[in-house]
Amino acid sequence: MQESGTSDPGLSGYPVIRKNRESLKLPPNLGDYEQERASFSWDKARTLLDGLPDGRGLNIVHEAVDRHALGANAGKVAIRWLGKAGEQRDITYRELYEETNRFANALKALGVKPGERVFVLMGRLPELYVAMLGTLKAGCVASPLFSAFGPEPIAVRMQLGDGRVLVTTPKLYKRKVAAIREQVPGLAHVLLVGEGEAEGEGLERWDRAVGNASADFTIAPTDPEDMALLHFTSGTTGRPKGAIHVHEAVVAHHITGRYALDLHDEDIFWCTADPGWVTGTSYGIIAPLTNGVTSIVAEAEFDAETWFGILERERVSVWYTAPTAIRMIMRMGDDVARGRDLSALRFMASVGEPLNPEAVIWGEQAFGMPFHDNWWQTETGGIMIANFAALDIKPGSMGRPMPGIDAAILRRLENGGVETIDEPMVEGELALRKGWPSMMRGYLHEEERYRKCFIGDWYLTGDLAQRDADGYFWFVGRADDVIKSAGHLIGPFEVESALIEHPAV
Known part of the structure; x- marks a missing residue:
């Protein structure tokens, strides 16, 4: 159990949750936040990765799969389905190396062909x-739906992306x-997975x-700026936007997993997000x-009893989920985990929409630890602001910026410029200074929209957000x-399409 304080409650008015280092099951990877922010550089973060052999560049799948498969982790379970x-x-x-x-x-x-x-x-x-993963290994661009x-x-996404x-699967086809x-x-080409006719x-x-293909493959030289991922996100008008991410993004994926999710070598990690959304790719894969x-990869959709069975049986130690799921579990009461052996669980995080302070506090009551909310977007490619394992939590806050991320609250000016709002708790637009590795490199075919x-x-x-005197950020709206449902951005275009398909419309 963490300790609750009474000072500096922030926007929510709830007491600060003070972290007791002695009660943490493992020393946090980001132990001294201020020191790491002062000394951090993205060049240093890149040294945690190997790069392709013989200086042939940087490929996401070499870092995610090949370097482990050809080393000490070869026999370790990468994915339990x-x-x-x-x-x-x-x-x-x-x-996984051979299958990809x-x-x-x-x-x-x-x-x-590549690209x-x-x-x-x-x-x-x-x-x-x-x-x-195999798509990225081949130098092609992966786009999950x-x-x-x-x-x-x-159809719209595949048209825009020139699939x-x-x-x-035959059924979905x-x-x-x-x-x-x-x-x-x-x-x-359409590759059909599983049984069924089409x-x-x-x-x-x-x-x-795939089954008859060779298990030997050498990744071609990959420039860090080569396009790797195409994630679609909904806008307020018109068609969805195709956010372009490059292989260099893996630098941010890796370090944010290490710092914001506090991943350690022996962790059993469960991200409940669907890979059709960016969270399920960046942090589910x-x-x-x-x-x-x-x-852990669970095929079934949300069911509280099933989920608790997975947490217990699989000895999950780090759990990354969505506020919608947390609120559904909250309805089961404070005793929801009673009788369950969740002793392996040590860190819980959420993303997708603001996590209300009551849910953060309820985590302590039900699990003996709070939920750690974090914030990012499809366009940012990775976690930008987070509640970290070693930092106190202000319930309802997004947390503090990742080392290497310069976040600010800005006011737009009539002349087209912006000015920084330095006063605490003044509402403005949340902005990030350019230059992190997972920043989108463009919207496909929409340069002006990107600019x-x-x-x-x-x-x-x-x-819209506010920043308090301690550097914590607070989401306003x-x-x-854009409509948010179950942690996913949905634009009017998708809603209209669904309504039109209904026989009553």
């Missing part, structure tokens, strides 16, 4: 993780892709295309693998009308 029917499959780092090699070779055999886009549309199946999207949002390959196939003329041009069975930990995100050296987030 839990199927919704009770199945379990353990994939070691060596096995096979997928990269399969793409090459299909004639897919071309591979879309992935499926639930949390092992093949999703192999496809995402949320499997609950309807046909029209899928060359789609990895999906028939329900959501077959009818819109003509809208994506560049889609040449008809269409360029359909290939995963087992044949990349960050835990670069840090060499074991990730408008910046004024001078500042990236304007579109979020969005400066636009």
Whole structure:
């Protein structure tokens, strides 16, 4: 249990949760926040990664998979997959290395060239993780799609991204892709995972295309600025935006996993986010693998009893989830964890929408530790502001900036410029100074839209916030009308598309 104080409550008015270092199960990776902020550099963070052999550049999958598979972690479980029917499959780092090699070779055999886009549309199946990582290994661009999207949002994203390959299941293909196939003329190949029948041009069975491919593959030279990931995020008007991220982003994925999520070598980590969203990619796939930990992947959707069973049975030590799920669990009462052996659990974090202070405090009552809220966006690529393991928590606050991140509250001026608001607890627009590795490099085909995100050296987030005298940031609201549901950004375009598909409309 942490200690609660009474001073400097911040915007919420709730007592500060004081961290007792002696009660922490492991020494935090970020032990001295102020000292690390003063000495941190992104160049230093890069030294924690290996880079491709012989100075051939930087590739996300070499850092996430290959360097572990060819070293001491070869036999360690990288991903433990839990199927919704009770199945379990353990994939070691060596096995993940070989499977991603096979997928990269399969793409090459299909004639897919580096830089071309591979879309992935499926639930949390092992093949999703192999496809995402194998795509990056082949020098192609991976773009995950949320499997609950309807046909029209899928078509729009694949049109914008000029999808060359789609990895999906026969069921999803028939329900959501077959009818819109003509809208994506560049889609040449569809790899079908699992059982079921489907008809269409360029359909290939995963087992044949990938299963028969060679397990030997050498990653080609990769420039850190080569495009790696294409994540779509919704805007207030018009079509979704395709945020471009590069291989250099892995530097931020790795260090934020180490500092903001406090990942240690022996952790069992569970990120509940769907890989169709950026959290499920940056922290459901990349960050835990670069840090060499074991990730839990649960196929089933939210169910409180199932989730508690996973936390207990799998001995999860670090849990990263969404405020929506936390609030649903809160409804079960303070005794929700009673009778459960959750002694392995040592750090809980949340993201996706502001976590109300009551939920932070409830974490202490129910689990013996608070939830650590953090903040970032699809455009930032990684965690920017967080409540860290060693820092006191002000319930309701986003926390403090990551080392290497210069965050400020700005006021827009009539002349098109901005000025910094230095006074504490004054509302303005949250901004980040350019230069971190996972910053988006553009919106695909929308240079002007991208340019408008910046004024001078500042990236304007579109979020309204305040900063208190201790450097903690407090979320106020969005400066636009994007809808947030279950931690995901949904624009009016997606809502309209869903309504139009309903037979009553």
